[in-house]
Amino acid sequence: MTARRIAARARLEATRARGPLGWLLAGWPLALGAVAAALGYRSGGVAWPLAIGLGGATLVVLGGPWALFWRADAAALARLPIGGRVHLRVGLMHAARRAALFIVGTAIAAAPALVASDGPDFDPALRALALCSAALVCAALAGPSSALLGGALLAQPQASRTKLDILEPGGPPPTQLLPLIPSIAASILLAATLAAIPWVTRGKVPLWVPYTWAPFVALTMLAAVLTVAARAAAPGWYRRAWLAIIALDRARPIWIERTSAGPLEAAWGRLLMMTTTHAGTLTLYRKDITNLRRRYPAAYAASGAGMIALIAVGIWVRGEAHVQSVLLLAGGLAVYQVVMAWRALRPPVEHLRLLHMLPLPRSAAMRAKASYLFLRLAMCVGLAGVPALLRGPEPALVGVGLGALIVGGLLAGITLISRARP
Amino acid sequence: MIAVSDLTVRYGKRLAVDRLSLSVAPGEIVGLLGPNGAGKSTTMMAIAGVCAIDGGKISVDGVDITTQPERALRRLGVADQPPTLYEFLTVSEHLAFVAEARGKPDPARADGLLARLGLGDAAKRLCRELSFGMRQRVSLAAALVGDVAALLIDESLNGLDPHAARAGREVIEAAAAEGAAVIMSTHLLGIAERVCSRLIIMEAGRIKREVVADELAELRKQGAGALEELYLGLVGASAT
Numbered sequence: 001m002t003a004r005r006i007a008a009r010a011r012l013e014a015t016r017a018r019g020p021l022g023w024l025l026a027g028w029p030l031a032l033g034a035v036a037a038a039l040g041y042r043s044g045g046v047a048w049p050l051a052i053g054l055g056g057a058t059l060v061v062l063g064g065p066w067a068l069f070w071r072a073d074a075a076a077l078a079r080l081p082i083g084g085r086v087h088l089r090v091g092l093m094h095a096a097r098r099a100a101l102f103i104v105g106t107a108i109a110a111a112p113a114l115v116a117s118d119g120p121d122f123d124p125a126l127r128a129l130a131l132c133s134a135a136l137v138c139a140a141l142a143g144p145s146s147a148l149l150g151g152a153l154l155a156q157p158q159a160s161r162t163k164l165d166i167l168e169p170g171g172p173p174p175t176q177l178l179p180l181i182p183s184i185a186a187s188i189l190l191a192a193t194l195a196a197i198p199w200v201t202r203g204k205v206p207l208w209v210p211y212t213w214a215p216f217v218a219l220t221m222l223a224a225v226l227t228v229a230a231r232a233a234a235p236g237w238y239r240r241a242w243l244a245i246i247a248l249d250r251a252r253p254i255w256i257e258r259t260s261a262g263p264l265e266a267a268w269g270r271l272l273m274m275t276t277t278h279a280g281t282l283t284l285y286r287k288d289i290t291n292l293r294r295r296y297p298a299a300y301a302a303s304g305a306g307m308i309a310l311i312a313v314g315i316w317v318r319g320e321a322h323v324q325s326v327l328l329l330a331g332g333l334a335v336y337q338v339v340m341a342w343r344a345l346r347p348p349v350e351h352l353r354l355l356h357m358l359p360l361p362r363s364a365a366m367r368a369k370a371s372y373l374f375l376r377l378a379m380c381v382g383l384a385g386v387p388a389l390l391r392g393p394e395p396a397l398v399g400v401g402l403g404a405l406i407v408g409g410l411l412a413g414i415t416l417i418s419r420a421r422p
Numbered sequence: 423m424i425a426v427s428d429l430t431v432r433y434g435k436r437l438a439v440d441r442l443s444l445s446v447a448p449g450e451i452v453g454l455l456g457p458n459g460a461g462k463s464t465t466m467m468a469i470a471g472v473c474a475i476d477g478g479k480i481s482v483d484g485v486d487i488t489t490q491p492e493r494a495l496r497r498l499g500v501a502d503q504p505p506t507l508y509e510f511l512t513v514s515e516h517l518a519f520v521a522e523a524r525g526k527p528d529p530a531r532a533d534g535l536l537a538r539l540g541l542g543d544a545a546k547r548l549c550r551e552l553s554f555g556m557r558q559r560v561s562l563a564a565a566l567v568g569d570v571a572a573l574l575i576d577e578s579l580n581g582l583d584p585h586a587a588r589a590g591r592e593v594i595e596a597a598a599a600e601g602a603a604v605i606m607s608t609h610l611l612g613i614a615e616r617v618c619s620r621l622i623i624m625e626a627g628r629i630k631r632e633v634v635a636d637e638l639a640e641l642r643k644q645g646a647g648a649l650e651e652l653y654l655g656l657v658g659a660s661a662t
Contacts, residue, residue, distance in 0.1 A: 258512070283522045287508065294510040294548075348509035348550070356472045357502070358523040359495035 001082050003089035010073055010090075029056060029101040033108030039324065046128040049110035053132020054193055056102030057139040060095055061186035064143030065178045067094040069151060069245050084238025088230060091144030099140035106132045128197075134216035135193045141223035142185045145230035150181035151241025152233065178245060185226070192219055259297075261289040268375045276367060280360040284368035291349040292340065292372075299340055303376070306333045307384035314388025326388040327401045333380045334409040341373040341413040345420045352420055366417050373413040377406045423448055423483055424469060424572045424603045430477035431464050431627075438464040440627040441478070446603040448571070451594065453614035454607040456624035457657050462607040463503065465624070466574045469605070470500045483571040496524055499570035499602075501578040505561030509550035513541060513560050516549055517567050524568030535563040539589050555582045562590055566597055573597055575606040579613055591617055615642060615649045625657050 018025060029052070036048035068074070068091035077087065106129060113125035154177060196215035261269060269289075273282045293300065310329045317325050343349055355365055385402040389395045424446040431439040439461045446452045454462045467473045469480050471487045471494070480487045485494040508516050517532040536542050539559040544552065549560065562578045579590050595617060598604050608614050614621060621633035633641070633652070641648045 279525070280523055283519060287511070287519050290515070291508060291510045351506045351508065353472055353502070354506040354508075357470045357495065357498075357500045358520065359492045359525070360523050361492055 001080070001086065003086050003093055006073075006077065006082075006086070006090050007093045010071075010094075013073070027101060029098075029105035030108060031105075033105030036105075036109035037112050039328070046110065046113055046124050049106045049113070049125070049128050049132060050197065052109050053102065053106040053128070053135060054190060056099070056105065057132070057135040057193070058186050058190055060099050060102065060136060060139035061143045061146065061182050061189060062179060063095065063098065064091070064145070064147030064182040064185075065150065067091040067098075068144045068147045069178070069242055074242070075246070078239065078242050084234035084236070085231060087238050087242075088144060088148060088234040091147070092140065092227070095140040095143045099136040103133050103136050106136075130213075130216060131193060131196060134219050135189060138189055138219045138223035139186075141220075141227045142189060143182060145223075145226045146182045146185040147178065148230045148234060148237060148241065150178045151245055152237040153181070154178060155237070155240040155244035189219065189223075259290070259293045261286060261293075264379070265289050265375065268371065272367075272371050276364070278361060278364045278367075280364040281367050281371075284360065284365055285371060288344050288349060288368060288372055292344060295348055296340070296343065299336075299343075303333065303336065303340075303380050306336065307380055310380075310384040311387050314385065315391050318393075322388070322392050323394055323397055323401070326385065326392065326398055327405070330381045330385055330402055330405050333384070334377060334405040337373060337376040337380055338409050338413045338416070340376060341369060342416050344369050344372060345417060366414070369417050370410070370414050373417075374406075374410055377409045381405050381409070423481075424605060425481045426465070426469060426478065428478040429465065429468055429475060429480060431461075431468055431473060432476045433464075438627050439468065442624075442627065442629060443478075444622060444629070446572070446605055448601045448603050449598050450620065451598045451604040451606060451618045453618035453621040454605055454624060455609075455611070455614060455621055455653060456630070460624040460657075461627040462624055463576055464627075466500070466576050466605065466607055467502075470498065470502075470574055471495060497569065497571040498574065499565035499568070499572070500574045501558075501561045501565040501576060502574075503576040503578065503580075505557045505578075507549040507552075507557060507560060507564075510548060512546050512548055513552070514545040516560065517564055520564045521567040524570070526568040528567065532563070532567050535566055535593065538593055539563055540586055555586055558582060559586060559590060562593065566593065570597070571602055573602050573604040573606075575604065575608075577608055579606075579608060579610060587613070611649050611653060612646070621649075623653060623656055631656055 014026070024031075032052055033049075036052055039048060068087065071091070071094065074087075077090075110125045110129045114129075192215070196219075269282055269285050272285060273279075276282070306329065310326065310333065313322075313325050313329055345352070381402055385398065388398050389402070392398050424444075426445065427443045429439050429442045430437070442461070442465060444452070454465065456462050464473060468475050469482070469487065471480075471491045475488065482494040483497040485497070487494040487498075508519065511519065513536065514529075514532060517536070518527060518529065521527045521532060533542075533545070536545055539562065541556060541559055541563065544556060544560075549557070552560065558578050558581060562575065565573055565575065565578075573594070575594060579587050582590055591613065594604060594606065606614070606618065615638070618638070619635055621638060622629055623631045623633070633649075641652065
């Protein structure tokens with residue numbers, strides 16, 4: 001079995017699972033590039049392409065464990081007589097695919113600067129694109145390779161004592177250690193790329209002189225060495241690492257915090273009960289909250305971080321960038337809440353088949369999920385956007401924008417909810 | 423009481439269930455047997471209101487499931503295959519949710535069911551931590567919480583260890599003794615022979631043969647293997 005055949009089968013499965021519009025969802029880095037191109041059209045700067053390229057590189061490296069060990073088909077493949085090297089190659093192909101999407105996304109974002117500028121402005125955009133591309137190539141190589149190193153560390157016999165220690169109540173889920181080495185690799189890559197940005201994009205050196213490319217070459221060489229080392233070690237390490245990871249993953253349920261609705265969510269539930277005639281709405285709402293909080297705790301942390309960022313931007317960012325930054329951040333938060341509402345429709349949060357076997361009307365399920373979405377949008381976009389309204393130079397514009405995001409998010413969510421079928 | 427008349431279900435061009443009629447009286451346990459693809463699960467899911475029907479009528483406790491699904495489902499418990507459980511709820515939370523949805527939250531009954539099914543110690547565990555057999559039993563318990571008058575059990579006793587299988591069997595028999603109409607789909611002929619009061623053997627979406635109570639009693643008298651012989655004689659050729 002070759003890596004190419006495995007990757008082709010995985011793509012086929014993903015295409016069938018996602019449905020006809022799945023490729024649109026899978027190509028989100030391109031959409032991000034298009035949004036960035038639209039936003040940066042007037043300024044023609046390189047900040048947006050750099051942000052997408054570096055953000056993408058970080059995601060690709062941190063996604064290493066998912067590309068290698070936590071991929072949907074990894075468990076099924078590990079049961080087959082497939083060598084560690086093939087598994088590594090499959091992981092590398094997954095990472096390369098994602099990196100390629102980000103390279104195209106960065107190119108789209110850089111397009112206005114490349115097209116609109118003439119003369120000396122052309123160079124910085126091209127250099128930024130080259131730097132981001134190099135960083136993404138490194139990321140595609142470093143992600144799975146560093147994940148294999150992380151997995152091998154978890155599989156070491158001397159690590160068992162540490163594993164036992166962290167299995168004590170209060171410790172983190174043991175496989176959280178797996179992304180540790182990819183995180184270090186991502187930090188090194190990010191630091192090296194950030195350090196190279198001023199030299200590359202604003203340097204006086206000509207574009208076509210060989211030493212201009214030194215940072216790109218150095219970064220790529222570093223990742224290539226890591227990959228060669230991982231490739232050599234893969235036959236011996238992959239299976240042991242995978243076995244250690246599944247063994248530790250089995251212990252993970254005990255680390256799930258048995259949370260249920262928070263005070264605000266509970267209060268909203270009581271309010272919901274006053275406005276609905278069917279008791280099932282509250283039953284479903286409470287079940288959704290409990291499931292979402294337990295399954296996606298990081299989403300709550302991410303939304304919280306996004307709210308803090310929106311408040312900070314609303315208070316401290318001044319000038320022309322104020323409205324743009326506030327709406328961009330609020331838009332991201334709104335989209336994320338719609339994604340959470342979509343998650344509330346899918347297993348393990350919802351089993352539509354089970355729902356249809358219970359005496360709960362469709363309207364109760366719709367109302368419960370729409371209420372959850374409204375609460376999230378009101379908190380993350382509405383509440384966190386208040387400082388921007390109070391302190392910003394254009395409160396009316398920000399108010400209209402935030403209102404449109406809440407209404408638009410709610411409509412998008414309700415459309416998703418109403419189309420769900422068992 | 424479960425009453426099905428002229429039930430027809432199509433999957434595209436394929437006829438999965440062809441004008442099937444059956445009725446199950448309160449206290450009766452009807453076994454639905456047949457080879458894979460015979461239409462047993464489709465019939466069960468149609469009765470549960472989960473799959474769209476192309477013809478016929480289905481009523482549970484006198485209520486039409488297609489026109490009044492909410493009312494009918496209050497009285498119907500379903501243990502489906504594979505068990506659909508909320509993975510991030512504990513066993514007792516899952517049962518409480520189902521009972522609440524049926525409008526009869528009764529923690530004592532849920533605890534009693536768990537104890538009878540040997541799941542007393544698992545009440546506080548998340549559903550995702552459970553083994554296959556435990557999930558089957560939780561699904562069975564979830565079908566029984568609330569005030570159900572009819573039960574659909576889709577291969578829920580498969581894969582259980584002998585103790586768990588006996589517990590499951592006893593719980594189903596107890597539900598029938600309390601007046602529930604039970605349809606049980608299974609491939610375990612031994613259990614079907616022992617538990618059911620009547621058997622329906624299906625093939626290609628139709629009823630191939632109905633084994634009534636007297637006939638079933640006669641088969642029991644003939645000893646182990648009699649039902650198997652009857653079954654294989656009826657559907658053996660097409661099942662392979």
